[in-house]
Each structure stands twice: as C-alpha cells, then as structure tokens.
Amino acid sequence: MDIKRGTSSKKTINRRYLLAAVLIFLVIWIIFKFQSSQNHKVDSSSLAIAEVKRGNLPLEVKGFGVLESERKRLITVPFSAVVEEILLKPGATVQSDSVILRMSNPEIDQAVLQAQQIRNSAQVALKQLQLEHQKENMINQNKLADIQFDAQEAKTKYLALKPLAEQGVVSQFDLLTSEIKVKKLESSLKFTQKSITQLADLHRQAEQILLGKLEEKQSLLALAIDRQQQLEVKAGIEGVLQNLPVELGQNMQSGDKLALVGGTQKLLAVVQIPQRDIKGMKVGMPANVDTRGGVAKATVRRIEPVVKGGNIEVELELIGQLPENARPALNIEAQINLGELNDILYLQTPVNSEEYSQKKVFRLFKGNIATATQLNFGARSGKYIEIKSGGHEKESFILNDMQKYIAQGTVTLTN
Numbered sequence: 001m002d003i004k005r006g007t008s009s010k011k012t013i014n015r016r017y018l019l020a021a022v023l024i025f026l027v028i029w030i031i032f033k034f035q036s037s038q039n040h041k042v043d044s045s046s047l048a049i050a051e052v053k054r055g056n057l058p059l060e061v062k063g064f065g066v067l068e069s070e071r072k073r074l075i076t077v078p079f080s081a082v083v084e085e086i087l088l089k090p091g092a093t094v095q096s097d098s099v100i101l102r103m104s105n106p107e108i109d110q111a112v113l114q115a116q117q118i119r120n121s122a123q124v125a126l127k128q129l130q131l132e133h134q135k136e137n138m139i140n141q142n143k144l145a146d147i148q149f150d151a152q153e154a155k156t157k158y159l160a161l162k163p164l165a166e167q168g169v170v171s172q173f174d175l176l177t178s179e180i181k182v183k184k185l186e187s188s189l190k191f192t193q194k195s196i197t198q199l200a201d202l203h204r205q206a207e208q209i210l211l212g213k214l215e216e217k218q219s220l221l222a223l224a225i226d227r228q229q230q231l232e233v234k235a236g237i238e239g240v241l242q243n244l245p246v247e248l249g250q251n252m253q254s255g256d257k258l259a260l261v262g263g264t265q266k267l268l269a270v271v272q273i274p275q276r277d278i279k280g281m282k283v284g285m286p287a288n289v290d291t292r293g294g295v296a297k298a299t300v301r302r303i304e305p306v307v308k309g310g311n312i313e314v315e316l317e318l319i320g321q322l323p324e325n326a327r328p329a330l331n332i333e334a335q336i337n338l339g340e341l342n343d344i345l346y347l348q349t350p351v352n353s354e355e356y357s358q359k360k361v362f363r364l365f366k367g368n369i370a371t372a373t374q375l376n377f378g379a380r381s382g383k384y385i386e387i388k389s390g391g392h393e394k395e396s397f398i399l400n401d402m403q404k405y406i407a408q409g410t411v412t413l414t415n
C-alpha cells in the first residue's frame with residue numbers, strides 16, 4: 001500500500017509542473033501578442049507621406065561653398081619689422097594703393113639716412129669738379145683770346161711792313177722777323193685751341209666718372225627708400241581684404257604672411273559636392289549659384305579628382321551680371337544641372353535611401369493600413385529619386401525610417 005501512494009504522489013506533482021509550464025507559456029504568448037499588436041500601430045501625425053509621380057525629372061545636384069577670387073595677392077613680410085599701425089580689417093574693400101598696415105624697422109630708417117648722406121656727398125663732389133672745370137675753362141679761354149689778339153696784331157703789322165720792305169723803307173730782316181712772329185702765334189693759337197678741345201674731353205670723362213658714382217649712390221638710396229616704403233603695406237590690387245593674421249605690436253620675420261587680398265573683378269564659386277552625387281558631372285555643365293542676394297548663372301570649370309571628407313571640390317565659372325552682394329569668401333549654394341530623365345516615375349526620397357539600390361518602403365492602402373513594398377530605385381536628383389519598379393503612379397509611401405516594422409510587414413496608422 002505504501003508503494004502505491006508514492007507513485008500516485010509523483011504523478012500528481014508532474015501534472016502540476018506541466019500545468020504551470022502551460023500557464024507560463026500562455027502568459028508569454030499573450031504578452032507577445034499584445035506587444036506585437038502595439039508595435040503594429042503607428043501615429044500617422046508623425047509620418048511624412050509622399051505620392052509617386054510621373055513626368056520629367058531634372059537631374060540636379062546641390063553643394064555648398066564660397067566665392068573665391070580668380071586673382072589673389074598674398075602679401076608677405078620682406079624683412080623683419082614690427083606692426084606699428086593697422087588701418088584696415090578683413091572684409092574691407094580696397095584699391096591698389098590702399099594702405100592696410102604700417103610697420104617699423106629702425107635699421108631701415110637708418111639705412112635711408114646713410115644713403116642720403118652718401119648721395120649728397122657724391123653730388124657735392126660732382127659739383128666741385130664741375131666748378132673747377134668751369135674755372136679752368138675760363139682761364140684757358142682768356143689765354144686763347146690773348147693769343148688770338150696777339151696773332152691778329154702780328155699779322156696786321158706784317159702786312160703793313162711788307163710794302164714798305166719792297167720800297168726799301170724797312171729792311172728785309174725786320175719783315176722776316178715780323179713774318180716769323182705771325183707764324184709762331186698762329187701755331188700757338190692752333191695748339192691752344194687743340195689743348196682746350198682735349199681738356200674739355202678730359203673734363204667730360206672725369207665728370208662722367210663722378211656722375212656714374214652719383215647714379216650708383218642714387219640707386220642705393222632709391223633701394224633704401226623702396227625698402228622703407230615697403231613698411232607701408234598696400235593692397236596692390238582692387239578687391240577685398242580677405243585675411244589679416246597679424247596683431248598690433250607683433251614682431252614679423254621675413255616670409256611671414258601679412259595679408260591676403262582677393263580681386264573682385266573675376267569671381268569663382270568653389271563648392272563641395274558629395275561623392276555619391278558626382279556621377280555624370282562634366283566640365284561645361286550649366287549651374288546656378290545662390291548668393292542669398294540673387295542667383296548667378298555659371299558653368300562647371302573644374303572637377304577636383306581627389307575625394308576629401310566624402311566630398312569632391314567643383315569649381316564653377318560665373319557668367320554674366322553678378323548679384324550686388326557677390327564678394328570673395330561669401331557663403332553660397334550651388335545647383336548643377338546634369339541633364340533630365342524623361343517620362344519616369346519618381347518619389348520624394350525616403351529616409352536612408354540610396355540611388356540605384358533596393359529598399360522596402362511602406363505603401364498606403366485604402367483605410368489606415370500600410371504594407372512593406374520592395375522598391376527598386378534609379379537616379380537621385382535633389383530631394384527626389386527615380387522608381388525603376390515596385391511602385392505605380394499616384395501610390396503613396398511613408399518616407400520615414402520604418403525598418404523596425406519591416407519584419408511584421410504591415411502596420412496600422414492611427415490618428
């Protein structure tokens with residue numbers, strides 16, 4: 001009898017365990033079904049819904065960037081100096097002779113004074129030499145005049161004695177003596193004239209030597225003054241002061257950057273385009289550049305071959321009249337036209353959708369039911385994307401990220 005009661009007790013315990021397991025399973029199943037029914041419901045007010053359209057889709061890509069000057073001038077320090085005065089700040093409009101800042105260097109100023117003194121000494125030396133030559137020329141001219149007078153006098157006397165000697169009034173000796181004196185004075189006159197000519201040539205050569213030295217000193221002075229004038233930093237071109245990385249009182253060394261000036265006569269738009277959007281872009285394609293003050297037409301001028309940070313740099317050449325606010329370093333938005341797709345189905349791009357890919361997107365049916373539908377995407381343009389297959393015209397799709405509901409396949413929209 002004792003053995004039978006033990007066997008019956010064990011069976012009762014097993015039934016209880018089995019019943020408890022079934023109850024636990026039922027509770028878990030009910031909770032799961034309740035949670036599943038809760039996950040199927042989505043508040044429609046938080047959803048973005050768009051309709052499939054048919055038509056022509058312009059292929060456009062957008063990018064952001066800045067306007068840059070085609071002509072730029074980087075100003076560097078020619079020699080060590082100290083920033084003494086800053087007259088303009090970045091953003092200022094400048095002319096070629098606009099003074100941006102002034103620097104000081106006592107050695108440069110001293111060099112100018114020394115060069116001036118040396119130049120002045122050379123001028124004085126040349127002037128003294130010219131005065132000496134003038135004095136010497138005056139003495140020689142007086143001497144020449146005396147000889148000319150004596151020669152003329154001797155010749156006159158000779159001509160007067162000659163008929164008298166023929167008449168025997170004057171001896172032939174006196175006539176011969178007079179003739180010799182005339183020839184002697186004429187010879188002296190020619191020699192003096194030649195000497196004066198040669199001396200004038202020597203004077204000219206001597207003055208040329210000193211003049212050359214003076215010109216050398218003047219060149220050194222001009223060089224010193226030019227270095228001094230470089231302490232007054234000018235823009236050099238017409239445009240906008242873009243950068244001025246210096247401070248008042250800063251010690252500058254040769255080669256340090258002082259300022260960057262960008263010209264305003266010719267501007268370029270440099271924009272960053274996502275690498276995924278660059279496909280099909282070619283030089284010469286049309287574009288529009290929005291400066292927030294107007295829109296300018298442009299064409300693609302250059303496409304950078306290197307990818308940086310997921311973007312590719314594209315350079316646009318601006319065409320025609322520019323908006324009044326166009327200036328270097330201005331932030332802009334550009335839209336580049338890559339062509340057009342004709343008579344296609346397209347939809348506003350769902351979240352996390354890529355061109356030429358596949359994705360399940362929830363499609364709306366009559367009432368409040370949405371079902372996950374496989375869409376095959378084609379090209380993307382701006383906020384729209386081409387639908388190759390899976391969707392039809394006027395069908396509506398949920399654009400939000402609904403990936404957590406994909407496994408369930410169907411959701412119910414609530415108000």
